[in-house]
Amino acid sequence: MISKYQEQLDRTRWSYSRIHTYAMCPASFKMIYLDHCPKVDNAFGQFGSLCHSILEDYENGKLLEYELEDEFEQRWTEYVKCDFPLMWNGASMGAMYYEKGKSYFSTFEGYPSNWEIIGAEIEAEFGVGGRKVIGFIDLLVRDKNDGKLIVVDHKSKAKFRTKKEQAEYTIQLYLYAKWVFDHYGEYPKELIFNMFREKVMVHIQFDEEHFADALRWVTETVDAIYADTEFKDKITLDCESRGVELPEHNDDFFCKNLCSCRDCCERMMGE
Numbered sequence: 373m374i375s376k377y378q379e380q381l382d383r384t385r386w387s388y389s390r391i392h393t394y395a396m397c398p399a400s401f402k403m404i405y406l407d408h409c410p411k412v413d414n415a416f417g418q419f420g421s422l423c424h425s426i427l428e429d430y431e432n433g434k435l436l437e438y439e440l441e442d443e444f445e446q447r448w449t450e451y452v453k454c455d456f457p458l459m460w461n462g463a464s465m466g467a468m469y470y471e472k473g474k475s476y477f478s479t480f481e482g483y484p485s486n487w488e489i490i491g492a493e494i495e496a497e498f499g500v501g502g503r504k505v506i507g508f509i510d511l512l513v514r515d516k517n518d519g520k521l522i523v524v525d526h527k528s529k530a531k532f533r534t535k536k537e538q539a540e541y542t543i544q545l546y547l548y549a550k551w552v553f554d555h556y557g558e559y560p561k562e563l564i565f566n567m568f569r570e571k572v573m574v575h576i577q578f579d580e581e582h583f584a585d586a587l588r589w590v591t592e593t594v595d596a597i598y599a600d601t602e603f604k605d606k607i608t609l610d611c612e613s614r615g616v617e618l619p620e621h622n623d624d625f626f627c628k629n630l631c632s633c634r635d636c637c638e639r640m641m642g643e
Contacts, residue, residue, distance in 0.1 A: 375598045377406050385497075386505045388544040391593050395540075396626075399605035401597070403633040411632040415454040419469050420528035422451035423568055424493075424510065426477065427526055431492035431511060440477035448473075457629050472569045479571070487513040490521070496551035501591040509548045510566075520561035523548050527565050531572070541565070542576055546586035549578065559583070605639045 375381060384390070384405070394401035403409040426443050429435045435443060448470065456466035483489075494509040511524035523545050532538035545563040553559050565574040604612075607627065611618050622628070622639050631637065 375600075378598070380406055381598055386500075386503055386590070386594060387507050388505075388547055389507075391590060391597075392540070392544075394597050395593055397606035397631070398597075398600055398603040398609075399637065399639070400631055400633055402603035403636060409633045409636040412635050413454050413632070414630050415452055415456040415466065415469075416528065416630060418452045418454055419473065420526075422447055423473060423476075423528060424526055425451070427510070427566075427568070428493050431489055437480055437482055440480055441474060444473050444477045469569075476568050476571055483513070486516045487522070488516050489513055494551075496548055498547075498551045498554055500547070500550065500587050501594075503590070503594060505547060505550075505590065507544070507548055507551075509551070512552070512560075515561070518561075521552055521556060521558065522562045522564060523552065523560045524564045524566055527567050528569050529567060530570050531567060532574070538574070538576075539582075542582070543586045543589055545576070546583045547590065549583055550587065605637065607639055 390401070390405060393404065404411060422444070425447065426435065426440055429443075430437070430440060452466070456464050456469065459465055459468075490512040491509070492511050494512055495506070496509050497504065497506045499505065509523060510526045513522050513524060514520070515522060525545055525548075527541070532541065542563060545565075549559050549563070559578050559580070561578055563576040563578060565576075567574060607622055607624060608618065627634060627637070627639065
């Protein structure tokens, strides 16, 4: 069966974000990328964009270490315009995120001395299974000790809750490894998540089997998008998989606070 969205999908420049959106919630993918519903920001994403912008300016030599904390304070109101949700005790999460950001940048002493910065916020376009894929590599460095490349991704998450969640996020970096190979003729030796909110670096050794799995994930998920005729929402799919009825109210944290089409989603109407 030919998808009624065939022409739109054929014109799509695929990215990890777009494909992951479908994997998370097919309905969200349809609303954002096929129906073009107005997207809604959230404070978490704005906080991440703020910190990314400062790190990018530092990596490009526009800021020095001692300037980062002041820059964070000055840019806060420019970037973080949405309200954070309340915590269990009624306090806003915003104060916590603000202090975490200040703490990170006030104690930042630069990257490891053996890192040579190759590029920051690199626009990476490459092919996977005959489809065009695009992304932005936060940071590409070369280890001065052995000459090997390392892909670094800045994440505002505090931590990965499970190994499965980490593996899902690592797919993005394996896709960037495809661009690295296309341009440098070698795979990165390591993939690193800079979890800056908690000042933790998560190191993942490059694995060719996992790399092949990531490419396969792109092909299989995009094929599923072409074949989908219903684009069900994540709550419906979850309930169907568990054999339970749909809840009367949707209290899913992602749906209520993070989904960029939450204002036009039928599952959220009336909530």
